[in-house]
Amino acid sequence: MSEDEKLKCSSIYKWYDNNPILQNTNLSVKNHEFLCIVGPSGCGKTTLLRMMAGLIEVDHGDILIDGVTVTRPVPSVAMVFQHFGLFPWKTVFRNVAFPLDLRHTPKEEVAKRVNWAIELVGLKGAELRYPWQLSGGMRQRAGLARALVSQPDILLMDEPFAAVDAQVREILQEELLRIWSDFRQTVVFITHSIDEALTLADRVIVMGTKPGRVVGEIPVDIERPRTISSVRHHRNYMPLRDAVWSLLRNNSEEEVPV
DSSP states (O other), X not given: OOTTEEEEEEEEEEXXXXXXXXXXXXXXXXXXXXXXXXXXXXXXXXXXHHHHTTSSOOSEEEEEETTEEOOSOOTTEEEEOTTOOOOTTSOHHHHHHHHHHHTTOOHHHHHHHHHXXXXXXXXXXXXXXXXXXXXXXXXXXXXXXXXXXXXXXXXEEESTTXXXXXXXXXXXXXXXXXHHHHHOOEEEEEESOHXXXXXXXXXXXXXXXXXXXXXXXXXXXXXXXXXXXXXXXXXXXXXXXXXXXXXXXHTOXXXXXX
8 A cells, every 4th residue: 555545445346146346446545545445236335335344255355455455444534325224222421322322432532522422513412312202414413423523534424315305415515525625534325316426526436347356546636625516616516527528438338326
């Protein structure tokens, strides 16, 4: 790995029931980079992300974080799931505290860090609510707070805003931009949306299907700080969008959501 690489996937292969899911997949993520991965359903995006998190075994190849091969979950890596992943019997406070509880963090430190994370994502006042008492957007904020509470070096996000409506999705995108600009974790973010990828990413990786593989990468030449409006009105936005769409269209066997 080069000095500025935080995470690297080298010649990754994955099979399920003798069917290739990922084939010779290579990508790297720089330290503090926001990388988005887009691709049609079935191209192995989520499988690749879970292997980065150490949740799924790599059949062939290596995934390295800070030069060390990933073989199990890494404490410096946190993951945000599409469907929130909250425990329904726990309050917001206890859901957010869960990663710290696993590490037997002292109670005073837990309280300090959980309250910080809850306030950071805009959930102050909802600490004692249960997931069923929250809107979809609030549940996703709680999931993000749980990922941030351990102050990870790498944040892996699997279509985290796909389950909320369009307005809430854009609000959460801008909140994530704000949080990332303050803390600059290395982020790998999976999405089906070209617009979302161009709003968030420093670089977009495009994957194709049958089997899943990287078919291209596109640097997002749009300056920061960003808002959704500034991205949509940027002179580079439509050429970048066309470039991503062209790669998706030419490397998919099904209709690709945009």
